[in-house]
Amino acid sequence: MGAQLRVYKRRIKTVSATKKITKAMEMIAASRIVKAQRKVAASAPYASELTRAVTAVATGSNTKHALTTEVENPVRAAILLITSDRGLAGGYSSNAIKAADQLTTRLKAEGKDVVTYIVGRKGVAYYGFRERPVVESWTGFTDSPTYADAKKVAGPLIEAVQQDTAEGGVDELHIVFTEFVSMMTQTPVDKRLLPLSLETTAEESEAVKDKILPLYDFEPSDEGVLDALLPRYVESRIYNALLQAAASEHAARRRAMKSATDNAEELIKSLTRLANAARQADITQEISEIVGGASALADATAGSDR
Amino acid sequence: MAAELHVELVAADRSVWSGEATLVIARTTSGDIGVMPGHQPLLGVLESGPVTIKTADGNVVAAVHGGFISFADDKLSLLAEIAELADEIDVERAERALERAKADADAAAERRADVRLKAVTGVR
Numbered sequence: 001m002g003a004q005l006r007v008y009k010r011r012i013k014t015v016s017a018t019k020k021i022t023k024a025m026e027m028i029a030a031s032r033i034v035k036a037q038r039k040v041a042a043s044a045p046y047a048s049e050l051t052r053a054v055t056a057v058a059t060g061s062n063t064k065h066a067l068t069t070e071v072e073n074p075v076r077a078a079i080l081l082i083t084s085d086r087g088l089a090g091g092y093s094s095n096a097i098k099a100a101d102q103l104t105t106r107l108k109a110e111g112k113d114v115v116t117y118i119v120g121r122k123g124v125a126y127y128g129f130r131e132r133p134v135v136e137s138w139t140g141f142t143d144s145p146t147y148a149d150a151k152k153v154a155g156p157l158i159e160a161v162q163q164d165t166a167e168g169g170v171d172e173l174h175i176v177f178t179e180f181v182s183m184m185t186q187t188p189v190d191k192r193l194l195p196l197s198l199e200t201t202a203e204e205s206e207a208v209k210d211k212i213l214p215l216y217d218f219e220p221s222d223e224g225v226l227d228a229l230l231p232r233y234v235e236s237r238i239y240n241a242l243l244q245a246a247a248s249e250h251a252a253r254r255r256a257m258k259s260a261t262d263n264a265e266e267l268i269k270s271l272t273r274l275a276n277a278a279r280q281a282d283i284t285q286e287i288s289e290i291v292g293g294a295s296a297l298a299d300a301t302a303g304s305d306r
Numbered sequence: 307m308a309a310e311l312h313v314e315l316v317a318a319d320r321s322v323w324s325g326e327a328t329l330v331i332a333r334t335t336s337g338d339i340g341v342m343p344g345h346q347p348l349l350g351v352l353e354s355g356p357v358t359i360k361t362a363d364g365n366v367v368a369a370v371h372g373g374f375i376s377f378a379d380d381k382l383s384l385l386a387e388i389a390e391l392a393d394e395i396d397v398e399r400a401e402r403a404l405e406r407a408k409a410d411a412d413a414a415a416e417r418r419a420d421v422r423l424k425a426v427t428g429v430r
Contacts, residue, residue: 045316049383053349053376147318147387216378219350220336228351229374232387239318 002282008275012268019264022257025088029254033183036144036247040180043147043243047236054233056216057226058196070195074171076113078135078160079103079190080153080238082177082245083120085142090256092178092186092249093122099188100176107174115160115170119153119242135160145246150239157238158231161194171195173234177241178248184255186248193237196230309343311380313359315368317389322368329360330382332375339375347378354417356392356425357384367392369425371418392425400426 081100083093100123104114118124118137127134136156141149163169173194178186218225310326330341333355341348354371373386400422407416 039319042320043318045314045321046318046385049314049316049376049385050374053374053383053385056349056376056378150318151387216347216349216376219334219339219348219375224335225349225351225374232374232385235387236318 002278005275005278005282008271008278012271012275015264015267015271019261019268022260022264026254026257026261029250029257032143032250033247033254036243036250037180039144040240040243040247043236043240047240050229050233050236054196054229057218057222057229071165071171074112075165076115076168076170077107077172077174078115078117078157078170079107080117080157080173080175080241081119081123082175082241083118083123083126083142084245084249085121085139086253087122088256089249089253092252092256093120093126096176096178096188096245097123097126099190103174103176103190107172112172117153117157119245142242142246142249145239145242147235147239150235150242153242154231154235154238158234175238175241177245178252180244180247180251183251186251191241193234196233309380310362311341311343311345311377311382313382313384315357315359315370315384315386315389318387322386322389323359323366323391325359325361325366327359327361327366327382329358330384331358331360332370332384333357334375341375341377341382343380345377348375349377350375352384352386354421356421357389367425369395369422371421390422390425395422395426397423397426 079100081096083096087093100116104116107114115135116127116132118127118134119139120142121139124134124137124139138149138153157173160168160170161173165171172192174190174192176188176190179189180186310328311330313323313325313327313330314321315323328342332339332341332350333353334350335353336350339348339350352370352373352375354369357368357370359366359368368389368391370384370386371388373384373389376383376385400419404416404419404423407413407419
């Protein structure tokens with residue numbers, strides 16, 4: 001076998017090994033999207049009921065609560081950025097990071113201090129490399145987040161919001177995550193969680209749109225209910241964001257791996273063509289060598305006969 | 307047939323039970339409360355404790371750990387971070403958890419295990 005042909009054969013072998021891996025990753029991601037979507041759907045009843053309850057309290061009572069009132073001059077805003085733990089998902093993490101950067105610039109332009117909280121190893125690495133301060137970060141669960149994870153993330157954030165601004169608390173809470181629009185589209189979005197704006201919550205809970213809310217009897221008191229309700233609300237929003245981000249991550253990975261598989265296939269095809277040409281060249285050369293050799297031999301024997 | 311109210315018992319990550327009921331008893335922070343059809347709109351904070359749902363075919367009991375009860379228009383929703391139906395609770399596991407919680411003097415865990423056990427014994 002010719003040296004050229006051997007090189008091609010070896011490259012084909014490597015590329016097909018890579019293709020096998022990317023194909024497997026694509027399939028795994030595809031099955032996980034379905035699972036993640038199911039989780040998003042399963043969490044929907046709780047989220048919508050909770051949103052309805054929050055809207056009911058916020059509209060039905062005139063209590064002022066730290067988590068609902070807009071501060072006149074907000075000086076500090078917190079951003080929770082949700083990225084992935086693992087790479088190989090195309091532009092998934094970097095798109096979310098870019099969205100967070102834009103939001104940071106915008107908030108800074110409005111004269112607010114920005115503090116960052118991060119979920120996912122990729123975001124942590126990005127901020128760590130650029131030596132940007134991160135208040136707190138969580139890693140290890142972006143693949144399939146549980147409610148306990150959301151609680152873990154929400155805890156310090158709620159604490160920061162409840163704290164006085166002068167003592168390092170924050171006035172606003174934004175969340176940046178990748179929204180799962182469809183299998184093919186996932187868009188990074190930023191949403192303001194707190195202070196609560198009633199228009200957005202009303203939009204979120206469809207039940208509220210159609211009818212006027214009844215006058216609720218609050219047990220034990222409206223402040224008490226609001227106190228208990230709002231942290232749960234934040235947790236549930238964060239949980240929803242984490243789940244959507246997980247679904248998006250799997251979708252992004254599936255797409256990235258699909259194009260990797262396609263590229264590998266393409267590469268194998270063109271390498272096979274080249275290998276075939278090399279083989280043909282080898283054969284042609286061999287034939288001409290044989291023919292040349294035979295005719296030289298024939299010439300020699302013809303000469304000796306004489 | 308008595309008037310019925312629609313009950314949705316949802317946990318953070320799933321819908322646990324839904325159906326029609328005649329009476330729902332839950333424990334709020336200010337005491338046990340029973341809700342029947344036609345009750346005044348209500349929004350309350352739940353303690354961790356058993357929730358009893360009386361339906362036409364008997365009682366459904368669930369252990370609920372923290373959450374909310376909201377009632378309006380004969381629709382009742384029970385929101386809980388963790389909610390388990392009595393049939394789903396593993397008694398032995400709950401008992402073990404109770405022992406462990408007692409040993410560790412973990413009041414919250416002890417209470418959770420206790421609520422689970424009570425929910426089960428309430429049915430059987």
